[in-house]
Amino acid sequence: xxxxxxxxxxxxxxxxxxxxxxxxxxxxxxxxxxxxxxxxxxxxxxxxxxxxxxxxxxxxxxxxxxxxxxxxxxxxxxxxxxxxxxxxxxxxxxxxxxxxxxxxxxxxxxxxxxxxxxxxxxxxxxxxxxxxxxxxxxxxxxxxxxxxxxxxxxxxxxxxxxxxxxxxxxxxxxxxxxxxxxxxxxxxxxxxxxxxxxxxxxxxxxxxxxxxxxxxxxxxxxxxxxxxxxxxxxxxxxxxxxxxxxxxxxxxxxxxxxxxxx
Amino acid sequence: xxxxxxxxxxxxxxxxxxxxxxxxxxxxxxxxxxxxxxxxxxxxxxxxxxxxxxxxxxxxxxxxxxxxxxxxxxxxxxxxxxxxxxxxxxxxxxxxxxxxxxxxxxxxxxxxxxxxxxxxxxxxxxxxxxxxxxxxxxxxxxxxxxxxxxxxxxxxxxxxxxxxxxxxxxxxxxxxxxxxxxxxxxxxxxxxxxxxxxxxxxxxxxxxxxxxxxxxxxxxxxxxxxxxxxxxxxxxxxxxxxxxxxxxxxxxxxxxxxxxxx
Numbered sequence: 001x002x003x004x005x006x007x008x009x010x011x012x013x014x015x016x017x018x019x020x021x022x023x024x025x026x027x028x029x030x031x032x033x034x035x036x037x038x039x040x041x042x043x044x045x046x047x048x049x050x051x052x053x054x055x056x057x058x059x060x061x062x063x064x065x066x067x068x069x070x071x072x073x074x075x076x077x078x079x080x081x082x083x084x085x086x087x088x089x090x091x092x093x094x095x096x097x098x099x100x101x102x103x104x105x106x107x108x109x110x111x112x113x114x115x116x117x118x119x120x121x122x123x124x125x126x127x128x129x130x131x132x133x134x135x136x137x138x139x140x141x142x143x144x145x146x147x148x149x150x151x152x153x154x155x156x157x158x159x160x161x162x163x164x165x166x167x168x169x170x171x172x173x174x175x176x177x178x179x180x181x182x183x184x185x186x187x188x189x190x191x192x193x194x195x196x197x198x199x200x201x202x203x204x205x206x207x208x209x210x211x212x213x214x215x216x217x218x219x220x221x222x223x224x225x226x227x228x229x230x231x232x233x234x235x236x237x238x239x240x241x242x243x244x245x246x247x248x249x250x251x252x253x254x255x256x257x258x259x260x261x262x
Numbered sequence: 263x264x265x266x267x268x269x270x271x272x273x274x275x276x277x278x279x280x281x282x283x284x285x286x287x288x289x290x291x292x293x294x295x296x297x298x299x300x301x302x303x304x305x306x307x308x309x310x311x312x313x314x315x316x317x318x319x320x321x322x323x324x325x326x327x328x329x330x331x332x333x334x335x336x337x338x339x340x341x342x343x344x345x346x347x348x349x350x351x352x353x354x355x356x357x358x359x360x361x362x363x364x365x366x367x368x369x370x371x372x373x374x375x376x377x378x379x380x381x382x383x384x385x386x387x388x389x390x391x392x393x394x395x396x397x398x399x400x401x402x403x404x405x406x407x408x409x410x411x412x413x414x415x416x417x418x419x420x421x422x423x424x425x426x427x428x429x430x431x432x433x434x435x436x437x438x439x440x441x442x443x444x445x446x447x448x449x450x451x452x453x454x455x456x457x458x459x460x461x462x463x464x465x466x467x468x469x470x471x472x473x474x475x476x477x478x479x480x481x482x483x484x485x486x487x488x489x490x491x492x493x494x495x496x497x498x499x500x501x502x503x504x505x506x507x508x509x510x511x512x513x514x515x516x517x518x519x520x521x522x523x524x
Contacts, residue, residue, distance in 0.1 A: 151417040158413055158430055166426040 001027065001245070003075040004051050008034045011071065014048035018061060019106060021053045021075065022243035023199035026221060030245075042068065049073060054243075055106040056080045058113035079143045079171045080107055086167040087111050090138030091118065095165060098122050100153045101142030105200050108142050125149070128156040137161035143171040144201035144242055146178060146208060174201060174242050181205055181239040185213035188237035190229055193218045194252045195241030202241030209239070221248060222255035230260050263289065263507070265337040266313050270296045273333065276310035280323060281368060283315045283337065284505035285461035288483060292507075304330065311335060316505075317368040318342045320375035341405045341433045342369055348429040349373050352400030353380065357427060360384050362415045363404030367462050370404050387411070390418040399423035405433040406463035406504055408440060408470060436463060436504050440470055443501040447475035450499035452491055455480045456514045457503030464503025471501070483510060484517035492522050 001021070008015055008031075015036045020028045028038060039045050042064040049071040056076045057065075065072060090097050097119045101108040108121055120131060137157055141150045147170060157164050185191045191213045195202030197220050206218035217229055230236060236256055240249045263283070270277055270293075277298045282290045290300060301307050304326040311333040318338045319327075327334060352359050359381045363370040370383055382393060399419055403412045409432060419426050447453045453475045457464030459482050468480035479491055492498060498518055502511045 147421070151420055154420060154426075155413040155417045158416060158428065159409070162430055164416075164426075164428040164430070166420065166428070168420055168424055168426070 001031075003073065004031055004036055005034060007049065007051060007073045008036055011049045011073070014045075015051065016045050016048060017051045017053050017075075018042065018057060018065075019053055019055075021051065022196075023202075024196040024241075024243045024245060024248075025198070026196075026248055027243070027245045045070060051075050053106075054080065056084065056110035058110045060113060077143065077171075079169070080110075083107075083140055083143055083167075083169040084111055084114065086140050086169055087115060087119075087138075090140070090165065090167070091115055093136075093138075095136045095138030096120075096132070096134045098137065098139045098153065098157065099142065100139065100145055100150045102200055105142060107144075122153050125152040125156040128153065128160055132157075132160035134161045135163065137164050139164065139166045140169045142200075143169055144174045144204070145170055146204050147175050148208070171242065177239065177242070178205060178208055181209055181237075182212055184237040184239065185209040185216065188213065188235040189215065189233040190235075191216040191237040191239070192225070192229075192252065192256065193239055193241070194220070194249055195244040196220060199241045199243050202244065205239060205241055209237075213237075219252070222251040225252065225255050225259065227259045230256065233260075236260065263293075265335065266293055266298055267296060269311065269313060269335045270298055273311045273335070276307075277313065278307050278310060279313045279315050279337075280304065280319060280327075281315055281317070283313065284458075285464075286458040286503075286505045286507060286510075287460070288458075288510055289505070289507045307332060313337050315368075316342065318346065318372035320372045322375060339405065339433075341431070342372075345369075345402055345405055345429075345431040346373055346376065348402050348431060349377060349381075349400075352402070352427065352429070353377050355398075355400075357398045357400030358382075358394070358396045360399065360401045360415065360419065361404065362401065362412050363407055364462055367404060369406075384415050387414040387418040390415065390422055394419075394422035396423045397425065399426050401426065401428045402431045404462075405431055406436045406466070407432055408466050409437050410470070433504065439501065439504070440467060443467055443471050443499075444474055446499040446501065447471040447478065450475065450497040451477065451495040452497075453478040453499040453501070454487070454491075454514065454518065455501055455503070456482070456511055457506040458482060461503045461505050464506065467501060467503055471499075475499075481514070484513040487514065487517050487521065489521045492518065495522075498522065 004021055013035050016039045019040055020038050042061050050065050051073045054077040099121045103121045154166055191209045193206040210216040275297055278301045281302055282300050304323050312327050313335045316339040361383045365383045416428055453471045455468040472478040
């Protein structure tokens with residue numbers, strides 16, 4: 001967000017992001033107000049500056065942007081960049097690569113686009129029994145994946161490979177958030193998870209909380225809070241996805257306090 | 263066993279093994295009848311031939327044997343040798359090393375003796391939370407360890423390291439035996455595990471079977487079979503440790519058939 005907003009001050013219009021900068025509609029709306037528009041395809045952009053979003057960009061799109069002579073501002077998350085680095089490192093050193101992640105998440109799609117065919121995206125540990133065996137197996141994760149799935153895939157892979165080399169590419173902040181959210185969810189009577197409905201990590205956060213606290217609700221904004229959820233609840237927990245802007249979290253908190261009068 | 267028995271034909275007495283060749287008293291007794299005696303310390307041997315046993319030998323003992331000019335016959339299990347190789351490889355490449363195994367098992371003691379201090383033997387995954395964190399972590403296992411523990415330690419280590427490099431050094435035959443024994447134990451009414459009482463892998467095998475079949479009995483020889491265990495049991499399962507000689511397994515099978523008259 002900071003990189004994009006700074007760019008809107010420094011660079012002349014038009015400014016674009018390739019796909020939404022982050023998976024949060026309110027944040028994207030705010031950026032549009034600052035003159036930063038979303039285009040989903042490079043073909044829709046003819047001139048100006050392109051901001052590469054946090055999830056990274058595919059090799060095909062990057063090439064197109066370069067060919068068109070568009071100005072590039074790289075806002076790829078540095079943690080995502082590290083995942084790219086380790087993925088390439090493992091393939092270069094002869095490891096078959098597993099990416100623990102969602103097949104159609106833009107981050108995973110971008111990472112895959114720089115690699116050859118000896119890569120498999122793993123969404124559940126069960127498929128491991130149908131893959132391999134390998135002599136050398138490398139594993140990385142989508143940066144916002146749940147640690148639980150990562151752990152299960154690595155454990156299952158031990159049966160299928162002589163050597164397993166794992167780089168823990170899960171974003172530390174995300175991992176800590178997931179752990180802490182579960183701890184909170186256990187202690188409260190109702191858990192609110194704030195974040196974009198299209199945000200994979202917010203969905204996961206909400207899923208993880210729901211396992212220990214059935215009264216877990218995923219909302220995008222404060223206006224989606226249902227007072228019935230909070231009625232007669234002594235303790236209410238609140239957490240938010242990695243891409244949820246802090247102003248939205250504050251609004252949700254304020255709204256919870258208003259409804260429950262505390 | 264074959265290497266040792268062949269040696270007893272080729273080499274003049276005295277012939278020794280450093281510690282019991284394998285963890286099975288009956289097999290060791292048979293070897294003694296063939297003139298191959300057990301000595302627990304190099305100091306007790308002054309001349310002749312030393313057979314290095316399946317578990318491997320510590321660097322200190324090896325040096326002493328060499329200094330004394332004793333003849334060496336290496337009967338170290340080739341799978342154990344591979345574990346030594348990977349342990350050294352990981353340390354040489356800057357990985358802190360975890361050995362999943364029993365601290366006082368001779369195989370683990372031997373492997374450790376060739377390494378420096380940046381090694382930890384892990385008997386339970388819980389201790390991981392008190393170790394590290396590391397940038398580069400290597401993991402191997404005692405060759406006869408349970409896959410379950412190996413899996414748990416690797417999973418727990420993911421929280422403690424940026425990179426985890428695992429060599430699966432568990433003996434394939436042992437791993438398959440454990441898996442199959444559990445499958446059998448689930449389907450029978452009583453499970454017999456034959457093998458040395460001092461054999462770690464037989465103890466583990468029996469422990470793994472007992473989890474799914476409470477009526478699991480670990481015996482060393484056929485004479486230890488209690489007919490009461492088998493009374494009114496429709497299906498009886500039989501498995502044996504890695505070091506259990508086949509003649510003992512056959513004797514146990516014969517005795518089960520005699521007692522149950524089938």
